[in-house]
Amino acid sequence: MYNHTAEESTMTDDSKMTLNLLLLGRTQSGKSASGNTLLGSVDFTSYLSPRSVTTSCHLGRSCHISGLARRNGSELAVQVHVLDTPGYPHSSLSKEQVHQEVKSAVAHHFGEKGLHLALLVLRADVPLCEEEDDHTTELVQELLGPKWKDFTVILFTHADRVEKAKFEREEYLHIASDTLHKLIQSVQQKYIFIDNHATILKEENLRALRKIMEFLRQNNYQRILFK
Numbered sequence: 653m654y655n656h657t658a659e660e661s662t663m664t665d666d667s668k669m670t671l672n673l674l675l676l677g678r679t680q681s682g683k684s685a686s687g688n689t690l691l692g693s694v695d696f697t698s699y700l701s702p703r704s705v706t707t708s709c710h711l712g713r714s715c716h717i718s719g720l721a722r723r724n725g726s727e728l729a730v731q732v733h734v735l736d737t738p739g740y741p742h743s744s745l746s747k748e749q750v751h752q753e754v755k756s757a758v759a760h761h762f763g764e765k766g767l768h769l770a771l772l773v774l775r776a777d778v779p780l781c782e783e784e785d786d787h788t789t790e791l792v793q794e795l796l797g798p799k800w801k802d803f804t805v806i807l808f809t810h811a812d813r814v815e816k817a818k819f820e821r822e823e824y825l826h827i828a829s830d831t832l833h834k835l836i837q838s839v840q841q842k843y844i845f846i847d848n849h850a851t852i853l854k855e856e857n858l859r860a861l862r863k864i865m866e867f868l869r870q871n872n873y874q875r876i877l878f879k
């Protein structure tokens with residue numbers, strides 16, 4: 653599999669746009685819950701478990717959402733496509749199995765249409781240590797190639813726990829590990845906090861999608877193609 657970038661966003665017609673997103677990250681980090689928040693529905697199985705819940709990739713599609721993007725002065729209806737993936741380390745799959753599963757699903761779903769952003773899911777309430785960072789970024793680098801930093805956003809889940817501990821989100825990042833600081837720097841400060849247990853999930857959904865659209869604009873709506 654190789655990849656290259658394309659400039660235009662995926663337009664199904666002039667008034668519609670598809671936003672293609674990939675969730676990656678360690679097991680039980682909240683990938684499926686985040687996918688559900690971004691889709692505004694319950695497409696993916698998500699629950700607390702002492703073993704990895706997701707064992708294969710699944711694509712979820714949202715309904716068309718207005719108020720997120722405009723093109724040539726007209727409103728665009730944005731449909732979000734999210735690919736949920738098994739995490740690594742995984743309680744029953746080897747690294748090779750996880751990588752293979754994710755690579756073939758990415759090629760299948762985003763091969764020609766392209767991927768706008770990979771969301772690297774990290775729990776905001778768990779420190780990122782150096783060894784884990786290697787696991788976390790290995791797959792995204794392998795998949796996206798040398799431009800991975802342009803196409804990767806860190807998605808911090810469990811934002812509610814940060815708030816409960818009375819931290820401001822930005823202040824909390826100031827005191828984070830050097831490993832996390834380096835990772836945030838390498839993805840050019842592209843990060844989002846998300847609370848998948850928010851009382852009003854619709855607000856969380858729109859806030860996260862608006863931020864994602866900002867990152868897309870910064871990237872000139874480029875996508876990575878896999879062929």
Ligand SMILES: Nc1nc2c(ncn2[C@@H]2O[C@H](COP(=O)(O)OP(=O)(O)OP(=O)(O)O)[C@@H](O)[C@H]2O)c(=O)[nH]1
Nearest residue numbers: 679680681682683684685698699700705706810848
């Ligand atoms: N408090 C809180 N819990 C969360 C949040 N996001 C996810 N969780 C919980 O974390 C647990 C794991 O979430 P999942 O969405 O299943 O995580 P996953 O990464 O898909 O897990 P695997 O499929 O096992 O790899 C569940 O109990 C979720 O409810 C969040 O933002 N806040």
